[in-house]
Amino acid sequence: MTMNHKTDSRYDFNTIEEKWQKIWEEKKIYRVNEKSTKEKYYVLEMFPYPSGRIHMGHVRNYSIGDVIARYKRLRGFNVLHPMGWDAFGLPAENAAQKNNSHPADWTYSNIDYMRRQLRRLGLSYDWQREIATCNPEYYRWEQLLFIEMFEKGIVYQKETKVNWCETCQTVLANEQVIEGCCWRCDEAVHPREMSGWFFKITDYAEELLADLDLLKGWPEKVITMQRNWIGKSTGLTCNFSVDGSELTIPIFTTRPDTIFGVTFMSIAPEHPLLEELVQGTEKEDEVKEFAKEIIIEKQRRNIEEEPEKRGIFTGRYCINPFDNSKIPIYVANFVLMEYGTGAVMAVPAHDERDFEFARKYNLEIRPVVQPDDTILDPATMETASTLPGTLVDSGEFTGMDSVKAQAAIIAYAEQHGFGGPHVTYRLRDWGISRQRYWGAPIPMVHCEKCGVQPVACEELPVLLPEDAKGETCSPLHQRQSFIKTTCPQCGAAARRETDTMDTFMESSWYFARYTCPRFIDAPLDREKASYWLPVDQYIGGVEHAILHLLYSRFFTKVLRDLGYLDIDEPFTNLLTQGMVIKDGSKMSKSKGNVVDPHDLVQQYGADTVRLFSLFAAPPERDLEWNAQGVEGASRFLNRVYRFISAHRDILVQHQDIPVQPGPDGKALNRKTHQTIKRVTETIENNFHFNTAISAMMELFNVLSSLVGDSGESQVEPGIIKESVTTLLVLLSPMVPHFTAEMWEIAGNPGSVEDQPWPVYDIEAAREELLTIVVQVMGKVRSRLQVDPDISDEELIKLAMSDENARKFIADKPVRKTIVVKKKLVNIVI
Structure with missing residues (x-):
């Protein structure tokens, strides 16, 4: 069959992309309703x-x-x-x-x-x-939600130690402090006492944790990160009284079975009782200076980083309520106020951090859980033992299984009034106050008579003030015209809240x-x-x-x-x-390895840039920048453009697919339906668009090789038509302007975007039967016609039962069978 063709045309991506973007906008085809x-x-x-x-x-x-x-x-x-x-x-x-x-x-x-x-x-x-979240018509509703959350008890204000960034002049949430530095400016963060507004996210901790099991479509890595961040722990809360004082220090432990092994108490440097604990003692100044130093160090390190163990004796002791033993109280750098109560009962024999600390400061190590077939000797122990076992030296609980003893010890504490069961979370309430200008104002008013009151809902939104001369971006607390207002409750003079909301709101x-x-x-x-x-x-x-x-x-x-x-x-x-990587690191201005997509679009067109970004790697993997990859995407689109332009005359004719196509037509038809199957399954299974694009490129290679750019072709026109239109529909989500133009050039009715997604024919996609050689001791004895998808086990079974092969196997035992995929089976006797 002789193919009619036109001279190759230039793929003018600028004109094509501008044309179709205008059409899409005029027809409003992406607008949807319910x-x-x-x-x-x-x-x-x-x-x-x-x-x-x-x-x-x-x-x-x-x-x-x-x-x-x-x-x-x-x-x-x-x-x-x-x-x-x-x-x-x-x-x-x-x-x-x-x-x-x-x-x-x-x-x-x-x-x-x-x-x-x-x-x-x-x-x-x-x-x-x-x-745009800075539009008052957006943040007015955010302010209303804040008020409704306040009225429901989900919002509250309190004095607290906060993470303060001096450079940004604002408070940061714990999650916004990365290795001790501000997530925005990368400068060191320091602690500061401030009043701020908080969301009670901890009220939802259990539901947030439990509902992670519902998120079957989330990556396991993200689920694990959230589960660890929420950090649920169950165990015993117990009060240790301070010797010679009315003070008590509450602790939380997930190992109540080790409570008779406590040899010292370690508390966080920011513990609220520390100042009172050391007040008037000879170690007061030394302990306070150490605590201040550790707080600054902790702000500057990654929360997951394990520091070298450091501590200082406070000079005070507390009493273990289970055995009335007197134990020293230390300030330790590895105790976090964010966990439990900020105080830890230290059991060096059964906790590795406590063990390291005890060895460093020559503190007692007292084993109270002996694992099976093991005798723990404090003098020879090189590490803590966290294994379950039998309780020893544990009062009336001695001899009990350590796991069963946990419930008994918790019950004992509850019965005697100094402790009980408790659940704790790593998660802390979300501090949302920020002390800058460009954010949604918190809609609250401070009245000396009525206290803190929400702004009347009909007065929302509380707008950011217009800048007067010389006060561009001045924080709200520096703007008297904004601060002065009246109380919505009593009408008296009052002051507005000057904090703005965290942008994560x-x-x-x-x-x-x-x-x-x-x-x-x-x-x-x-x-x-x-x-x-x-x-x-x-x-x-x-x-x-x-x-x-x-x-x-x-x-x-x-x-x-x-x-x-x-x-x-x-x-x-x-x-x-994943990220886009160039020269071994993430693209960023600071590293000087940025590739501007604007320049790429100008040089190659939007569809080429899209195609490269989708083809270079699976979506969840990092994409390594490759200039040759962009060139390759451009060459592919140009090849398709030239092919369709060259064969336009035959494509505009709407031929039917023949019932009995010739060999070339059948091969192209098979590849077309195999491509539909592969692309559909790939997108549905894991969005690996790189694999889908690769399949479409293979289809085009078969199409162009069987049909050719000119001259004779044995492929029926209807099959060429089906292959081209299928390719365009499959490609259209990736390169929409290009395929819209090609659809039109190929003389197809309507728009490519209005087409149904192609459905593959199982029979049409099936490969031809394969001829498999059957060997016995390396010599050809028979041939089998089999399905190309046959398993090795089924193929061996057919070979072993083949009549011609059986003649040479006879009654001899078969030592092994060797399968060479899609080629042969060798039976070794």
Whole structure:
């Protein structure tokens, strides 16, 4: 068959991409509502901070989400795919000051620029749902939620030691202190006493922990990180009285069976009783100086880092209520106020940290749990024993099994009034107060007569004040015009709260607001939120495993309890994509290894950049930057463009597939259906788009080799047509502009985006029968026609039962069988 063709055309990506973006916007084809009869699907990438320009990490993240959104539309779903901006925070404030600008001007200017960049990538967002968290129409509802949480007892204010960043002039949550430094500016963080507002996330600790079991679509790594961060422990709370004092020090232990082995008490340097404990003693100054030094050290180290054990004797003793033994009290650098009670009963024989400390300071080591077939001798012990066993030297509990003894010892403490069972968590309440300008004002008023009062709801939002001359970005506590107000309760003069909210507040519920971004009667339209939520597929970096993802889970449960939602968890499935790496490290301006996606789009087009970012690595793995990879993606699209342009004449004719195609036609038809199967299963199973793209490239290679660029071809036109249209639909989620243009050039009706996802024919995808050689002692004795998917076991069974092979095997025992895949079976006798 002679193929008609035209001269190759140039793939003008700029014209093509501009054309289709305009068409998509004019036709509003990505707008969705809740009235569809289709099954809903909500796909969401973590929204960006408007820094000014998108980077390759953005391109990769949003391309992954866009492929999923487009794929699900082709599969017949009603897809919600929104975009917005996490727009408050210190970086905007600092950048605005540096550029002699206002944070609002700087932020909205960046949003405008980045929005154009995202549109240039052809991302299928429903832009009518766009939100910016710095918009008063967003944070007014956040303020209302704060007030409702306050009235429900989920919000409270207290004096506390906080993490203070001098550079950023603000408080940081524990999770925002990374190895002792501010997560934003990387400067050292110091402790400070301050009043602040807190969310009672600890009230939800048990539910947050238990519901991790519901998150079957989350990576196990993230589940483990959250489980460890919540840190549930069960055990004994017990009060140790301080010798010669009315003070008592409560401890918590998960090993009550070792309580008779306590030889000293270790307390955290920030323990609230420490000052009173050492007051007036000869060691007061020395202990206080040591505690101050350790607190600063702890702020500057990673919370997971195990420091060299250091401590100081306070000069005081406490009494073990179980045996009335007198034990010394030490301040120790490895005791954290965040765990338990901030005081630890030290059992060096059965705890490794206590053992190291005791050896260093020559403290007694007293074994009280003897493992089976072992005698623990303090003089010869080289490490602590944490094995279960039998209790020794433990009063009336001596001889008991250590595991069974735990419940008995807890019951004894409860019966005698100095302790009892207890559950504790590592998780601490979320401090949300920030002392800067560019954030949502906390809607509270301080009145000398009425105390702390919420702003009247009808007065919301409490707006950020306009800057007067000379006060750009000044913190709210420096703005008298903002501070002065009247009490909503009594009308007397009062002062506004000057703290703003942690920006993690905005990102903890934005995904719900996307379901009804223009709703003006409440934070959420429950009907629309119920339709869309939970998010079916959430996509973002693993660095958000604890902060954002834990807070979002907490906030979802709060919104449920406030009556706005009817779900328990916000995200059904979570994909944590890898980073973009260049020269061995993550792309960043500080490392000077940034590749600007704007330049790449200008040089190669958006579809090529998308294709490279999807093809270079599976989404959960880091992507190593490779300039040759971009060139390769560009060459592939150009090859497809030239092929379709060259064969346009035959493609515009709508030939049917012949009932009995020739060998070449049958081979192409088989490869087409195998590709549909492979691409579909790959996307459904694990979103490994690199594997899917590879399969499509293989299909095109077969197509172009069998059909050729010109001349004779034995492939029937209908099969060529089916192969090309299938390839375009499969490729369309990855390279939407390109496939839309190719669909039109190939003379297909409608739009490629309106097509159903191809369904493969099992019989058409099946390989031809294979001819397998059967050998006996290395000599060919027979041949078998078998299915290409046959297992080795089944193949051996067929070979052994083959009539011709049996003649040479006779009654001799078979020593072994050797299978060479898709080629032969050798029977060794």
